[in-house]
Amino acid sequence: MEFNKHQSIYLQIADFICENVMTEKWPSDEKISSVRELAANMEVNPNTVMRAYSQLQDEGIIYNKRGIGYFVSEGASKKIKDMEKEDFINNELPKIFKKMKMLNIKFSELEELYNKTSNGKTNIS
Amino acid sequence: MEFNKHQSIYLQIADFICENVMTEKWPSDEKISSVRELAANMEVNPNTVMRAYSQLQDEGIIYNKRGIGYFVSEGASKKIKDMEKEDFINNELPKIFKKMKMLNIKFSELEELYNKTSNGKTNIS
Amino acid sequence: MEFNKHQSIYLQIADFICENVMTEKWPSDEKISSVRELAANMEVNPNTVMRAYSQLQDEGIIYNKRGIGYFVSEGASKKIKDMEKEDFINNELPKIFKKMKMLNIKFSELEELYNKTSNGKTNIS
Amino acid sequence: MEFNKHQSIYLQIADFICENVMTEKWPSDEKISSVRELAANMEVNPNTVMRAYSQLQDEGIIYNKRGIGYFVSEGASKKIKDMEKEDFINNELPKIFKKMKMLNIKFSELEELYNKTSNGKTNIS
DNA sequence: GTGGTCTAGACCACC
DNA sequence: GTGGTCTAGACCACA
Numbered sequence: 001m002e003f004n005k006h007q008s009i010y011l012q013i014a015d016f017i018c019e020n021v022m023t024e025k026w027p028s029d030e031k032i033s034s035v036r037e038l039a040a041n042m043e044v045n046p047n048t049v050m051r052a053y054s055q056l057q058d059e060g061i062i063y064n065k066r067g068i069g070y071f072v073s074e075g076a077s078k079k080i081k082d083m084e085k086e087d088f089i090n091n092e093l094p095k096i097f098k099k100m101k102m103l104n105i106k107f108s109e110l111e112e113l114y115n116k117t118s119n120g121k122t123n124i125s
Numbered sequence: 126m127e128f129n130k131h132q133s134i135y136l137q138i139a140d141f142i143c144e145n146v147m148t149e150k151w152p153s154d155e156k157i158s159s160v161r162e163l164a165a166n167m168e169v170n171p172n173t174v175m176r177a178y179s180q181l182q183d184e185g186i187i188y189n190k191r192g193i194g195y196f197v198s199e200g201a202s203k204k205i206k207d208m209e210k211e212d213f214i215n216n217e218l219p220k221i222f223k224k225m226k227m228l229n230i231k232f233s234e235l236e237e238l239y240n241k242t243s244n245g246k247t248n249i250s
Numbered sequence: 251m252e253f254n255k256h257q258s259i260y261l262q263i264a265d266f267i268c269e270n271v272m273t274e275k276w277p278s279d280e281k282i283s284s285v286r287e288l289a290a291n292m293e294v295n296p297n298t299v300m301r302a303y304s305q306l307q308d309e310g311i312i313y314n315k316r317g318i319g320y321f322v323s324e325g326a327s328k329k330i331k332d333m334e335k336e337d338f339i340n341n342e343l344p345k346i347f348k349k350m351k352m353l354n355i356k357f358s359e360l361e362e363l364y365n366k367t368s369n370g371k372t373n374i375s
Numbered sequence: 376m377e378f379n380k381h382q383s384i385y386l387q388i389a390d391f392i393c394e395n396v397m398t399e400k401w402p403s404d405e406k407i408s409s410v411r412e413l414a415a416n417m418e419v420n421p422n423t424v425m426r427a428y429s430q431l432q433d434e435g436i437i438y439n440k441r442g443i444g445y446f447v448s449e450g451a452s453k454k455i456k457d458m459e460k461e462d463f464i465n466n467e468l469p470k471i472f473k474k475m476k477m478l479n480i481k482f483s484e485l486e487e488l489y490n491k492t493s494n495g496k497t498n499i500s
Numbered sequence: 501g502t503g504g505t506c507t508a509g510a511c512c513a514c515c
Numbered sequence: 516g517t518g519g520t521c522t523a524g525a526c527c528a529c530a
Contacts, residue, residue, distance in 0.1 A: 008528075085228045088225075103210045172508090191514065195517095296523095298520085317501080318502065318503095338480070339488065383513075
């Protein structure tokens with residue numbers, strides 16, 4: 001895994017896990033990789049993975065069975081989706097729209113770009 | 126000036142300058158505040174301002190006349206706009222669209238939100 | 251390490267590193283001294299070393315693994331050589347030749363001097 | 376006049392004057408531009424020109440007649456030539472040769488480059 | 501342990 | 516007056 005240098009690694013790992021949970025690639029009550037295993041895969045210090053897991057546990061996304069490992073919480077997928085959606089609409093979108101105005105990007109251009117990126121992936125729908 | 130604690134001060138100063146240059150509030154060849162002066166205004170250490178100035182000089186946004194001060198470069202406004210636009214389209218938008226898909230937000234919803242935020246500013250005036 | 255007073259210390263440190271990289275005394279992906287360690291060795295403030303490292307990182311000569319340290323970039327040796335060679339041929343040589351003309355030094359004299367300095371090192375060994 | 380940003384302006388002005396003296400474009404006992412005049416031409420602070428003149432006066436390259444102006448000293452041309460030649464041979468050349476070795480530039484390449492730059496300018500001689 | 505940022509204060513060369 | 520560099524020492528986030 002490659003890391004963006006402008007964000008801490010543990011947050012990027014947490015995001016990576018969230019994505020897998022949200023898309024239900026890792027469904028509820030599934031055991032996720034052990035700290036050491038994931039650390040080895042990602043070529044990262046186990047402490048760093050641990051920190052990501054702790055944070056997700058605090059947020060209720062995953063839970064821990066002592067001596068066994070970490071598991072995806074019931075309803076975690078929906079929970080993440082709701083949180084992210086709220087953040088997206090209330091915090092991110094306003095910034096995006098503001099930036100578009102500053103850069104003189106019209107909404108119609110956005111539509112064009114959206115259609116371009118969608119093509120080839122979402123045929124027929 | 127108030128600073129966001131999640132980004133370094135010198136970068137926020139650089140952004141602040143970029144905004145003034147981009148909007149041409151500070152036109153080409155205009156002298157900008159001296160290091161010490163800006164530092165005093167912002168209640169910040171001169172070294173911190175210096176760091177912002179140095180970076181902007183490296184990027185060609187401002188230039189220095191020795192013993193006199195820093196000045197806005199020719200064409201800096203356009204340069205910043207181009208850089209930001211490129212970054213927006215190539216880096217930010219793909220992330221946004223990806224997120225929208227994950228969150229099942231349709232483009233039509235985006236349009237709605239856009240129109241909402243635009244109202245009150247662009248109507249009748 | 252002793253520093254020349256006509257050039258800033260951080261630049262001399264950067265040059266020192268470049269030399270070690272160029273001659274491949276420090277090969278690719280080798281970890282270089284930590285900021286504090288080098289600062290202690292050179293009896294210099296860590297900030298000063300940091301500044302040298304930052305600049306070299308901007309130039310792509312070294313890279314950073316967070317929390318671990320700085321490493322020599324892939325191909326840095328060749329990169330430095332190319333940069334220096336280009337500078338030598340395009341910027342330094344023209345000045346040298348111009349000076350020679352002004353001082354009425356013929357190319358044959360240069361050759362003589364070159365052979366003199368080479369002697370003692372390349373003869374018989 | 377355009378100034379190199381890596382050397383102080385007053386030194387570049389001094390060099391400029393030396394060149395004119397050395398090539399005898401400005402012969403002995405010729406009056407040179409007044410401080411103000413040169414400063415205006417070069418778009419530079421008069422203090423900066425003054426500093427260059429002072430240094431050249433200290434070195435005996437020019438002399439001052441109070442109330443009248445600065446003049447080129449007797450034998451200044453030869454004097455400069457001798458100083459520069461000595462410096463060139465004893466200080467600059469060794470550095471140049473050292474650099475050539477580091478960059479694997481052979482003397483024959485130097486010869487080639489020399490012949491290239493000389494052509495077109497020194498025809499027939 | 502690592503780097504990264506910031507402060508306070510100093511000194512210098514230069515304009 | 517301007518910028519540029521350096522020091523000493525602090526604090527923080529991160530691995």
